[in-house]
Amino acid sequence: MAADDPEKVVCIVNPASGVQRRRMIDRRLAVELPEADRWQTRYPGHGVDLGRQAVTDGYRTVVAVGGDGTLSDVANGILAAGGDRVRLGYVPAGTCNDFARGRKPVTDLGDLLDRSRDRRTDVGAVTFSRPDGTSAHRFFLVNCTVGLISVIGLRFTEKTPVNRVLKRINLQLAEAASGARALVGWKPVDVRLELDGERSRHRITNVAVLKVPFFAGGLTFGSVEPPEAGHLDAVQVLGAGRIGVLATMWQVFRGNAARHPAIRRQQVQTLRIDADTPLPLEVDGEIVGYTPAAFSIHPSRLTTVV
Ligand SMILES: Nc1ncnc2c1ncn2[C@@H]1O[C@H](COP(=O)(O)OP(=O)(O)OP(=O)(O)O)[C@@H](O)[C@H]1O
Numbered sequence: 001m002a003a004d005d006p007e008k009v010v011c012i013v014n015p016a017s018g019v020q021r022r023r024m025i026d027r028r029l030a031v032e033l034p035e036a037d038r039w040q041t042r043y044p045g046h047g048v049d050l051g052r053q054a055v056t057d058g059y060r061t062v063v064a065v066g067g068d069g070t071l072s073d074v075a076n077g078i079l080a081a082g083g084d085r086v087r088l089g090y091v092p093a094g095t096c097n098d099f100a101r102g103r104k105p106v107t108d109l110g111d112l113l114d115r116s117r118d119r120r121t122d123v124g125a126v127t128f129s130r131p132d133g134t135s136a137h138r139f140f141l142v143n144c145t146v147g148l149i150s151v152i153g154l155r156f157t158e159k160t161p162v163n164r165v166l167k168r169i170n171l172q173l174a175e176a177a178s179g180a181r182a183l184v185g186w187k188p189v190d191v192r193l194e195l196d197g198e199r200s201r202h203r204i205t206n207v208a209v210l211k212v213p214f215f216a217g218g219l220t221f222g223s224v225e226p227p228e229a230g231h232l233d234a235v236q237v238l239g240a241g242r243i244g245v246l247a248t249m250w251q252v253f254r255g256n257a258a259r260h261p262a263i264r265r266q267q268v269q270t271l272r273i274d275a276d277t278p279l280p281l282e283v284d285g286e287i288v289g290y291t292p293a294a295f296s297i298h299p300s301r302l303t304t305v306v
Pocket residue numbers: 014015016017018019041042043044045046047066067068069070071073093094095096097098284285286
């Protein structure tokens with residue numbers, strides 16, 4: 001393809017995503033998107049470097065092939081390189097694929113080149129602490145969590161043989177097993193919150209900051225609607241004893257979390273969370289650092305196609 005070809009396309013494929021569909025995805029890319037160049041990520045976070053490289057090399061459409069973590073890595077690379085005008089395509093080939101839920105992914109990957117499918121997409125941003133105490137910044141497209149769910153996420157994303165087997169058998173079973181392990185020794189935590197500048201203190205089980213309504217492979221906090229344009233959905237799960245947490249988790253697993261008394265939802269443009277003991281922060285399915293964390297939203301910052 002010529003360097004400034006308007007249809008110059010590259011697929012960035014994470015071979016470590018998902019649990020079983022690798023060869024099928026490779027075949028589909030070769031047959032349905034033969035004009036696209038194909039790059040593979042070689043290590044965690046490599047998608048960020050390749051996303052940046054794709055912008056530098058003049059690609060107009062960059063297709064992330066993998067899970068939410070791969071999409072997030074590639075989006076971060078594109079945005080870091082100032083590629084706001086690049087189209088970001090997504091082929092859901094990961095474990096959870098929550099970004100694509102509620103959107104109708106193309107049946108023929110060639111349709112990712114159809115500009116009538118483009119959608120201007122808000123991008124979340126979070127500033128947080130690295131383990132060494134320095135500050136870091138990341139964009140997100142799916143969600144962030146602080147609290148019990150980030151601890152469960154830590155367990156769920158561990159690439160252990162038991163996790164792999166459980167995920168192959170049933171995603172919900174794997175989540176339930178990770179939840180049970182995380183719950184052992186869990187206590188509610190006191191946090192300081194700032195929602196659109198308004199400060200409050202709460203004892204919480206979890207705080208989620210959602211760009212899409214789904215997490216952990218299609219679970220919801222009772223709504224399948226995304227936040228309004230230019231907003232984030234801040235969902236607090238208030239603190240409770242282990243039995244109370246189990247009861248809430250059970251309702252979430254069953255899809256019955258709407259109007260649950262322990263769940264509070266508010267649409268915000270900014271949110272800050274801090275705790276005396278730093279809590280792990282999960283961003284788009286990966287643990288990236290710790291609180292304090294400050295979230296904001298960049299309206300219509302990217303064009304995505306699914
Ligand atoms: N070659 C690689 N080997 C190991 N890890 C990789 C490699 N390339 C990328 N990664 C990392 O793998 C992580 C998980 O990828 P991804 O999220 O796409 O898959 P998943 O966890 O199966 O899907 P989902 O996030 O939808 O559950 C990402 O954080 C990414 O940085």
